Amino acid sequence: MKTPGEQVIESWFAMGGWEPFDFQREIWRRYRDGESGLVHSATGTGKTLAAWLGAVIEGIDNPKDGLNVLWITPLRALAADTTESLLRPIRELGLPLDVQLRTGDTTSAQRVKQAKNQPFALVTTPESLCLMLSQKDPEAIFGNLRCVVVDEWHELMSSKRGVQTELALARLRAYVPELRTWGVSATLGNLAAAAETLVGAGGTACIVKGFSGKEIIIDSVLPESMRRFPWAGHFGTQMIPGVIKAIEESESCLVFTNTRAMAEIWFQQILDEKPEWKGVLGLHHGSLDREVREAVEMGLKLGKLRAVVCTSSLDLGVDFSPVDRVIQVGSPKGVARLLQRAGRSGHRPGAASRVTCVPTHAFEMVDIAAARESAMAGKVEAREGVLRPLDVLAQHLVTIAVGPGFDADELYREVKTTRSFRDLTLSDWDWTLDFVVRGGESLRAYPEYRRVVQGEDGRYRVEDKDIAHRHRMSIGTIVSDAAMTVRYQGGSVLGTVEESFLSRLKPGDKFIFAGRPVQFLNIRDMTAYVKKVSSVQGAVPRWSGGRLPLSSELSQAIREELDHARNGELRSPEMEMLAPILELQARWSAVPAHDEFLIEQVESKEGHHLFFYPFEGRLVHEGLAALCAHRISQNQKVTFTIACNDYGFELLSVTPIDIESEIERGLFSSRNLGPDILESLNSVEMAKRQFREIARIAGLVFQGYPGMNKSARQLQVSTGLLFDVFTRFDPDNMLLQQAQREVLERQLEQSRLAIALKRLSESELVLMRPERPTPMSFPILVDRLRETVSNESAADRINRLVDQLEMAAGNLA
Amino acid sequence: MRTQLAGEEVEFRPDGTLLWPSESTLFVADIHLGKGASFRSQGLPVPPGSTLATLEKLSMSLESGVQRLIILGDLWHARQGKTAEAVEQFLSWRSRVSVEILLVEGNHDRKSGQLPVGSDIQTVPDGAAVGPFRLHHEPEPMDEGHVLAGHLHPGYGLDGRGRQSITVPCFWITPDVTVLPSFGTFTGCSRIRPGESDRVIVTTGTECREVPISRLTESSI
The missing domain is CATH 3.40.50.300 (P-loop containing nucleotide triphosphate hydrolases)
Incomplete structure (x- = not known):
């Protein structure tokens, strides 16, 4: 028996000459029964309609005033198109349901209108949702909410924005306990965790597999x-x-x-x-x-x-x-x-x-x-959420304090319902609360500091208008790189380039940007001016980041693929093509089986090379390489130059290394792993870079905004400077510890590294001594990211860099 | 590092000060007292201690027989930063150092209100002459004399192989103007773009080193 709403929707499909897919009908039924869930399906197979029309059917069968549906999309650029596609069936059916857009681009006049006359559904981003939560009475907006849909959940969930979304969803559930939450996702290796993250503790979410017939x-x-x-x-x-x-x-x-x-x-x-x-x-x-x-x-x-x-x-x-x-x-x-x-x-x-x-x-x-x-074979990577980022929590606390304010115990329980913070300890919570109220332990004695204050009723609020305003301007977890705008002299903006690239250019230098050859003229007011030139053999800007490591799933598949090739099974045109090179590799050295760990020791004019092939991706190799270099240098006086790629890494030294006895001594042991990594890398510099993001999210620095006044500009400070000040004057600050943790986890993938070490120590070691660099070592030699490992102080490092400059200058003379 | 500047022997020092030994004079720029406090008053939780550390650092800089300290602007950071505590720390420091202090007001000083009573600091006008030197906060060449200035918080970017990059506080010496690095412990630096005829001396904290500028091109790094 179909409801009137279902009949209307089915008739809309019939108008186009189609019929809903079974999974779409399943979702509408589950939605009607009050369920939450996650739908995963290939792109372009009707996921959006599946998640949307359940709410529309309910809107027809059982209309309710106010905002019914909140649709969260990760991309602001996507919001307008999403609104259009949600509106399409509504328009074609002539239904009295309105869908509107709410992003950073929404004008204040539109926002006022939306508040007075609430649409049926609002399409928004996590940041704009948090902004709405920072209003004095969010319950007036969300009190009637029936459903939240989170689009592209696989993209959001593994980032700090995902955590921000989790916290916001927990807040919405506090207003509407029976709220239904639906996620739309691509297929993931860990759908159950993704669904759990979506609904939080205490909620249940079904997983609906969409149409998978797409070739x-x-x-x-x-x-x-x-x-x-x-x-x-x-x-x-x-x-x-x-x-x-x-x-x-x-x-x-x-x-x-x-x-x-x-x-x-x-x-x-x-x-x-x-x-x-x-x-x-x-x-x-x-x-x-x-x-x-x-x-x-x-x-x-x-x-x-x-x-x-x-x-x-x-x-x-x-x-x-x-x-x-x-x-x-x-x-x-x-x-x-x-x-x-x-x-x-x-x-x-x-x-x-x-x-x-x-x-x-x-x-x-x-x-x-x-x-x-x-x-x-359907072996797709899993996505892991970010666990307990205190910077995001600090931002959330201030957001709620700017809005209706909060009771500490209530909010603690609410935050604990998110998957990210489910294991949040009371002491971490207390520290974060103290941090937003008193600035942390070191500021207790400073009455001039104020941000969040506790009222006589025991609730925490932000009372200062300027602080509230600045917080609203800084909501979000996306931290962009220090970049300069590139603009034509007297003309249009082309985009942004990192300052470090521009700082090496001299006026008159040519480079390629936005697909156009340009000539650098000058820099004024944080803008680089360029002019068009006909053609150049110019430099191309390099942007930092971006070099994604191989995923563990693909790394494993590559080891298996090589294993097959080794046994003469060439299962694809690509492997057939590669066969001659693999033969050469086998002749000069070896192609490792999936349970073998190949190490090559080669001598060249450059020195003694050690090539290791764990096939674990660049980040793991960077960590492994530093770790090995550090451990070997504990036993003998040696300086290494390191290079890595996704397949392996190289340690280059002037003196030969007795690698067999190093391995016996526990070169790949996972004992003492954390401390060894921290010691082996310039972890302070890395943490300092990571601190940039944390400081912004936690509200330690204020980024500024167009048109801000001078007194606000006085508050701008570089996060590197703050890092130094905190390290010196407040070393126990937990955000510093978070920076270190994030370096280990995100930049070095410590847990993946530990798993890799375990696998390597169980593998059969194949040590080869080829006469010359092999085909497998060649990409590492060429694609060299050299970093000398030694425990130099900052002063030594500066001296070495100046020496490099002097040498370069000397070579030119 | 000793060198000639405007015909005088001077010493560029690793703490970012410039010593003029024959006159027992020390130049310093951009001290920014009370900066942490002014941040705290705006709700940004910066830990305390930087003002005291800056004053202690300044005491150490004065140990080598300096009789006159010339501050090239920005002694104080902002009005909100002149808390009772910061002022007390400053006056207590002042009573312990017996040098003559001259100050060219910087843009931050002008917005910080009057100097605390008992500062015992003589304010001199922009462009004041001391020997062959002209004192300025913002670096602007003058018709005659060699200008000593601050304001820019100059730093020099050292980009090494293997994506290493670091910006180090530096002295920036052009034919007419020498810009000192910022002195305060809660100050940073921003990269400068020296011209071909300029000299750059970076401070490593323990020593000063001149960086070769003129013969470098982008491709050589």
Whole structure:
């Protein structure tokens, strides 16, 4: 027996000549029964309608005043399109339900209107939701809420924004205990945890698997011959003819690269080959100006662009239905990532998603083969939420204090219902509360400090208007890099480039940015002015970050793929292609089996090289390399130069190392792991960098905003400086400890490193002494990220850097 | 590090001060007393201790027989930072040092109100002459004399191999102006872009070193 609402919705499907999928009907039924849940399905298979129409049916069958549905999307740029797609069935059915947008772009006039005349549904971002929670009476907005939908939950949940969302959801549940929460997600390796995170402790969430029939094709553009294909290097532009052919075969195409610099280079080189594509080839990455990006997105939507060279900036977002093929340049680095990108193509009914991988050097062919194996076997990475970030908690406390205020015990219990903070200890809670009230232990005696104050009724509030205003301006957990705007002299903004790149340019230098050759003129008011030039062989800006490590799932698949190849099983065109190189590797050294750990010791003019191949991804290797260097240097006086890639790492020394006895002494032991890593790296510098984000989120620094007055500007301070001040005058501050923890976990993946060590210590050691660097070692040699490991003081380090400069200057003379 | 400046022998010191031995004079810039307190008063939880540490650092800088201290602006950070405690710390410090103090007011001083009673500091106008030197807060060349200034908190960016990068406080010497690094313990530095004829002396905390500027190009680093 269908309800009137269900009949209306079914009739809408019939109007288009379709019928709802079973999983959509299942969700509507579960929604009606008051359930919460998580729906996962391939892109473009009706997840949005599944999550949305349940609430619409209820809105028809059982109308209720006020805001019924809150729709949270991770991308502000996506919000407008989402609003449109939610409105489509409403409009076509002529239903009296309104959907509106609430983001940072919403004007105050619109906000006032929304408050007076609440829409049925509001599409918003986590940051805008928190802003609403910082109003004096959020219950007036959310009191009638029936449902929250969190879109792209897989993207949000593993970040601090995800934690921010969890805390906000807990707050909404305090207002509406029977609130239903639905998450929309891509397929993850740990869906149960994702669902649990969504509803928090005490809630239950079902998991509904969507339509999985969508076909995904993963193929590759391969070099014509291995003979001239490089063993190393990572731009791979010799593959451009093949990529041009692939673009020509398709109607509209997204070309994903792994870094922004690479996107710039590929864009330029494709245009060099195909000048007639000027105007129909687009470039899209996160450092380009928003207007530039929006123009490209619009061109894609309208089918006006042949192809767009892009980075993860287009991983999420609007459906570009004309796109029928995706090209992935370089290693996909992870299975979920490859599937996500594949899903950006083939949105037309009945069409397959097709992703074509392009190796940029020989060994990336293994990555491609392994990623396909895993994708076909459904082995997708898990996403882990961020545990107990006290900076996010501190921000949340001030948000609520700016809003209606809180009772400490009540809010403690509420915060504990989130998965992130479920193990929050009372002492950590007390510290955080004390931190936002009194600034922490060291400020107890300072009456001039005030932020959150406890009223006579025992509730905590922010009373100072300026503090409240500044907090509202700083809500959020996204911390952007120190970047400078790049602008044409007297003209439009092109985007942003990191200050460190610009600081090395001299007026007159040329570089490529936003796909255009430009000449650097000068810097004024934090803006770099450039002018157009005809063409350059110029530098391409490098943006920090961005180099994603191989996921553990893909790492494992790669080890298995090599194992098969070793036994002569070449299961894919990529592995067939790579066979001659693997034969060479086997002849000179060895191809490791999946339960073997290969180490190569080579002598060259440079010195004594040790190559280790754990196949665990770059970050783990950075940690492992530093750890090994540190442990060896405990036993003998030696200085190492370190290099890493996703397959292994290199220790280079002037004197030879007796590696066998080092291993016997416990080189790969997991004993004393944490302290050893901290000692082995310049962990202070790393923590200082990590502190930047923490200080901003916790409200230690104030970023400023356009049009702020001078007295606010006096409060700006660099977080590096704050880090030094805290380290010196308040060393027990828990945010400093958090910075160290985040370095270990996020930058060095300590837990993954521990698992890797365990695996390595159980593996069969294969120690080879080839005469020359092998094909596997070659990429590490070339793609060198050198960092000398020694326990130098800051002064020594400065001296060494000055020495380097002097040497460089001397060489020029 | 000893060198000639405007015909006088001077010493660039690792603590960021400039010593003029023949006159027993020490130049210092950008002390920013009370900066932590002014942050705290605005709800930003900066730990206390930086003002006292700055004053102690200054005492140590004065130990080498200095008789005259010339502050090139920004002794105080802001009006809100002049809390009773900070003022008390400053006056107690002042009573312990017996040097003559001259101050060229900086932009922060002008917004910080009157100097505390008992400061025993002589305020001199912008551009005042001391020997061949002209005293300024903001670095601007003058028709004659070599300008000593602060204000910029100059730092020099050292970018090494392997993504290493660090910005170090520095003296920035142009033909007409020498800019001192900021002295206060709660001050940072911002990168400068020296011209080809400039000299840059970085401070490592324990020593001073001149960085080669003129012969460097981007590609050599």
